[in-house]
Amino acid sequence: MATEGAIHEESYEADDNLSAYQFHFVKFSGDRTVGICAAVTDKPCGILQNVPGAAAAAAIVMISGESKFVSSGTTTAGDLISTNDDGHGITLTPGAAGPATDTTQYIVGSVSVGAHTGEIGTANIDCSSPRRAA
Amino acid sequence: MATEQPIMDVTYEAYTGLSAYQFHFVKFTSDRTVTVCAALGTDKPCGVLQNAPAAAGAAAIVRVMGASKVIFANTYTAGTMISSDASGHAITVNVGTNTTYYLAGQVAEGADADELGSVNLNCATVCRAA
Numbered sequence: 001m002a003t004e005g006a007i008h009e010e011s012y013e014a015d016d017n018l019s020a021y022q023f024h025f026v027k028f029s030g031d032r033t034v035g036i037c038a039a040v041t042d043k044p045c046g047i048l049q050n051v052p053g054a055a056a057a058a059a060i061v062m063i064s065g066e067s068k069f070v071s072s073g074t075t076t077a078g079d080l081i082s083t084n085d086d087g088h089g090i091t092l093t094p095g096a097a098g099p100a101t102d103t104t105q106y107i108v109g110s111v112s113v114g115a116h117t118g119e120i121g122t123a124n125i126d127c128s129s130p131r132r133a134a
Numbered sequence: 135m136a137t138e139q140p141i142m143d144v145t146y147e148a149y150t151g152l153s154a155y156q157f158h159f160v161k162f163t164s165d166r167t168v169t170v171c172a173a174l175g176t177d178k179p180c181g182v183l184q185n186a187p188a189a190a191g192a193a194a195i196v197r198v199m200g201a202s203k204v205i206f207a208n209t210y211t212a213g214t215m216i217s218s219d220a221s222g223h224a225i226t227v228n229v230g231t232n233t234t235y236y237l238a239g240q241v242a243e244g245a246d247a248d249e250l251g252s253v254n255l256n257c258a259t260v261c262r263a264a
Contacts, residue, residue, distance in 0.1 A: 007142050007199070064199070064258065066144060078162035078178055080260070094262045095234070107259050110180055112144070113165045122166075124144070124180070124198050124258040134264035 002113055002122040006049075007065035014052035014059040022051050023068045023120060024087030025108070026061055034059050037083040040090070044083050044108050046127045064126040071115035079111040080133065081123055089123060094133040106130035136243055136250040141200035142258070148187035148194040156186045157203045157250060158222030159238065160196060168194050171218035175225065175235030179218050181257045198257050201242060203250045211244040215263070216253060224253060229263045236260040 015035040018026075025044040029035040037044055046061035047069055072088035075081060082105045084090040089109070092102045108127045115121030149169035152160075159179040160168040171177040181196035182204050207223035210216065217235040219225040227235045238257050245251030 005142075005144070065142065077165045077167070078180065080178065095264070107261050110162075110178065110258055110260065112146070112162065112180070124142070126199065126256060126258040129259075131259065131261045134262060 025083035159218035
């Protein structure tokens with residue numbers, strides 16, 4: 001069962017209708033404005049907690065804490081994660097050169113409850129200072 | 135005097151009896167289940183065990199972020215970057231040399247071997263010391 005516990009949440013503005021992206025990784029697209037992560041090398045600023053239905057609607061973003069996330073591929077407890085090109089959580093292998101070169105991706109969390117593709121998992125995240133998986 | 139400041143504590147299940155491992159680094163073994171780190175530097179710590187769960191399935195309180203007491207493997211001073219050794223003790227990391235080790239925190243208050251020191255932790259995003 002995926003669970004949550006926020007340490008740091010902020011309310012930003014959505015840069016578009018993000019109603020289909022609850023529990024996806026988001027990034028800054030302007031001052032206090034967020035959009036969905038769209039590249040594996042994006043620097044997530046957090047995970048979207050609500051479903052803003054239009055541009056400029058309030059987007060509640062968990063920056064650090066225990067959050068649900070939508071999994072890309074199978075994620076397992078203990079995996080380090082980043083975002084894929086659709087805001088889903090994806091496993092990283094630091095130092096490895098995979099289909100995407102992991103060393104250029106940003107570690108933003110550690111999985112505590114794993115999930116399969118498209119399912120909801122849980123991760124301990126801290127997106128305040130993402131670091132590359134070198 | 136080793137001190138503490140919780141920012142993020144989470145309760146998981148102990149994989150086995152961990153009553154001898156209070157203030158040791160732990161890692162995930164499966165969903166919401168933890169055990170003591172058992173590899174030198176290369177296990178990914180999810181936090182430091184705060185209590186002493188006596189049996190498998192018992193509540194294991196894990197500090198993921200914040201200041202925590204930790205058992206030191208050797209003598210370390212404030213400012214030392216640390217990881218876990220093969221016994222869940224804090225061990226120094228030489229950034230740029232121990233490139234496969236995972237950084238878990240920085241010593242705030244030093245201690246000698248097998249004593250309790252204080253460490254500022256962030257085990258949500260452990261990264262390698264490359």
